[in-house]
Amino acid sequence: MAHASDLISDDIEAYLKEHERKDLLRFITCGSVDDGKSTLIGRLLHDSKMIYEDQLAAITQASKTAGTTGDEVDLALLVDGLQSEREQGITIDVAYRFFSTDRRKFIIADTPGHEQYTRNMATGASTASLAVILVDARHGVQTQTRRHSFIADLLGIQHLVVAINKMDLVDYSQERYEEIVAEYQEIAGKLNAPDIRFVPLSALKGDNVVNPSEAMDWYRVDGKQGPALLELLETVEITHDQNLRDLRLPVQYVNRPNLDFRGYAGTLAAGVMSPGQKVRALPSGKVSTVERLVTWDGDLEAAYPGDAITVTLEDEIDISRGDWLVAENDEVPLATSFEADIVWMHETALEPGKLYDIKLATRDVAGKVAAIDYQVDVNTLEHRHADHLDLNAIARCALELTAPVPVDDYRTSPGTGSFIIIDRLTNITVGAGMIHRPLESELPYEFREHDSKASVVWNRTSVTQAMREQLNGHAGKCVWFTGLSGSGKSSLANALEVELNRRGYHTMLLDGDNIRHGLCKDLGMGEADRTENIRRVGEVARLFAEAGIIVITAFISPFRADRDAARALFDEGDFIEVHVDTPLDICEQRDPKGLYQKAREGRIADFTGISSPYEAPPQAEVTLKGAEHGQQELLAQLIKRVI
Ligand SMILES: Nc1ncnc2c1ncn2[C@@H]1O[C@H](COP(=O)(O)OS(=O)(=O)O)[C@@H](OP(=O)(O)O)[C@H]1O
Numbered sequence: 001m002a003h004a005s006d007l008i009s010d011d012i013e014a015y016l017k018e019h020e021r022k023d024l025l026r027f028i029t030c031g032s033v034d035d036g037k038s039t040l041i042g043r044l045l046h047d048s049k050m051i052y053e054d055q056l057a058a059i060t061q062a063s064k065t066a067g068t069t070g071d072e073v074d075l076a077l078l079v080d081g082l083q084s085e086r087e088q089g090i091t092i093d094v095a096y097r098f099f100s101t102d103r104r105k106f107i108i109a110d111t112p113g114h115e116q117y118t119r120n121m122a123t124g125a126s127t128a129s130l131a132v133i134l135v136d137a138r139h140g141v142q143t144q145t146r147r148h149s150f151i152a153d154l155l156g157i158q159h160l161v162v163a164i165n166k167m168d169l170v171d172y173s174q175e176r177y178e179e180i181v182a183e184y185q186e187i188a189g190k191l192n193a194p195d196i197r198f199v200p201l202s203a204l205k206g207d208n209v210v211n212p213s214e215a216m217d218w219y220r221v222d223g224k225q226g227p228a229l230l231e232l233l234e235t236v237e238i239t240h241d242q243n244l245r246d247l248r249l250p251v252q253y254v255n256r257p258n259l260d261f262r263g264y265a266g267t268l269a270a271g272v273m274s275p276g277q278k279v280r281a282l283p284s285g286k287v288s289t290v291e292r293l294v295t296w297d298g299d300l301e302a303a304y305p306g307d308a309i310t311v312t313l314e315d316e317i318d319i320s321r322g323d324w325l326v327a328e329n330d331e332v333p334l335a336t337s338f339e340a341d342i343v344w345m346h347e348t349a350l351e352p353g354k355l356y357d358i359k360l361a362t363r364d365v366a367g368k369v370a371a372i373d374y375q376v377d378v379n380t381l382e383h384r385h386a387d388h389l390d391l392n393a394i395a396r397c398a399l400e401l402t403a404p405v406p407v408d409d410y411r412t413s414p415g416t417g418s419f420i421i422i423d424r425l426t427n428i429t430v431g432a433g434m435i436h437r438p439l440e441s442e443l444p445y446e447f448r449e450h451d452s453k454a455s456v457v458w459n460r461t462s463v464t465q466a467m468r469e470q471l472n473g474h475a476g477k478c479v480w481f482t483g484l485s486g487s488g489k490s491s492l493a494n495a496l497e498v499e500l501n502r503r504g505y506h507t508m509l510l511d512g513d514n515i516r517h518g519l520c521k522d523l524g525m526g527e528a529d530r531t532e533n534i535r536r537v538g539e540v541a542r543l544f545a546e547a548g549i550i551v552i553t554a555f556i557s558p559f560r561a562d563r564d565a566a567r568a569l570f571d572e573g574d575f576i577e578v579h580v581d582t583p584l585d586i587c588e589q590r591d592p593k594g595l596y597q598k599a600r601e602g603r604i605a606d607f608t609g610i611s612s613p614y615e616a617p618p619q620a621e622v623t624l625k626g627a628e629h630g631q632q633e634l635l636a637q638l639i640k641r642v643i
């Protein structure tokens, strides 16, 4: 290889060592072949001597036959040649090219042409610190310039270099250059990127790419001629881009080679981690102290973003893959829904409501796009309504997950604030997203353990309620009967189940008499035991509903607070309270089991309605007048409220 450094042939070890110390700039080039993108990349590789000598010989030869540059070497052939090579193999949309100078190492993400631009650009830009946006000096700012700038900005790239190319074709005109700069300033006003620079160049002739241009000595910054594009790439300050304020370690896996060692391995996404530091595990909220930072090359005193480390903690706390370690005082909201910008990357459109796998840092969780707030027209930057997203669409959406996750803003922590969307059937990545803000955050950790809803609903199963429901063809829910003994609960609940079954619904009936022979056989009829009875029934009902089943319960459940506690286990609309409102005297007349008589005679204690209270529901979803209508009529009233 014709690299500048003689060390390669003299002392390869020393060369590699030198390389290791250099920092790395990842950047993306945006533009089409027409803008001179391939020529520019070819020029950077050529002038920094990162071309194999045989490659150079080959393109010199090819330039003479196929090139478009007369006697000069057509550097575009180099890149295009690599490109066609690439296209023969498995299709990868982004080519990464490497080159280095004495000051820095570079990785260029080169995304081909116009086609499928958004998907490719988003992939290439996701790890880039800088974007070179190519503008043809003859045409000035174009629709695609706007599009490229917007996408780079959306992905949080902080440094934009607008490379105004083909200056040789406008006679190296300073006036033309300034016109384009002024045109671009209009776009710049709408972008978040704090650092936007302009370079006039000719990739073909080599002006201002690696060496300052003699033809454009008017191009000066701070009174000095230049900088050429390469100097700019070599000197742009990127260390400040890293988030060192917060601390984020998404756990990739738990390393437990033997009983004496338990380490949490992952790549530090933000912050500086060091032994002695207090950390909090999310989502559990448990706190511990960093003991060691273990790496292949020995323990570290401090780890920085991008470092792959294994952390050991002073306490044994329960941490699994997908959990995060953050600084004790970092406030990270936990939420099941958040707002995000999504880039759709697949031919099959995104459908709101469809369940996908969402991979967020190292965590996998099922979720759906609950709503598309608006789609952005990438050419005009206008917002418009959309009910689905086609390939390459970009939209602001509301996502809902089946479990709460820690939510970071992409702009402050790109590593933890971004996610990919995977089709559950094909396992293909179909979209990527950048989180904006949580929508409904959970209670702070210290309160969460007392929140029964949080602890019951959010388990870590991969098959979710929505998937079970999809398989069953209907949603799971609970129809909760309440009423006095003899009011008609059991008969109605039974009739309802028969009818639902006839209509093809999956059901389960939990009846007071039956449950009290098994699950609750240890419980009596005192107040505390009835409360415990209803609590257990509520939990079991919740599990059945989660299995995608319509669960019907028939218990006196005389206390309002107990029924409300059961209701709280369900999502709104999934708990239908049915009050079988039959007056006590009618129930007593019916007395099918002779219990009222026994109660009156004092042979049964705590009998509901006689010696124990019944608190009627003030606002049941359905009230059935058990003494006024026959069973068929009551069933007809009920069924239309249930399905
Ligand atoms: N003291 C007392 N009070 C009320 N009911 C009694 C009592 N002792 C036994 N039984 C029989 O138990 C059935 C009620 O059980 P539940 O589990 O529904 O009661 S509760 O919800 O826990 O209050 C109830 O069934 P139903 O008549 O079907 O309601 C009675 O048959």
Ligand SMILES: Nc1ncnc2c1ncn2[C@@H]1O[C@H](COP(=O)(O)OP(=O)(O)O)[C@@H](O)[C@H]1O
Pocket: 483, 484, 485, 486, 487, 488, 489, 490, 491, 492, 554, 590, 592, 626, 627, 629, 630, 631, 634
């Ligand atoms: N709508 C109704 N009209 C008349 N009798 C009814 C009605 N619903 C139920 N019954 C009768 O009332 C008695 C008690 O009904 P049941 O369903 O066992 O009540 P619960 O489960 O509330 O104790 C049964 O003999 C049943 O046939």
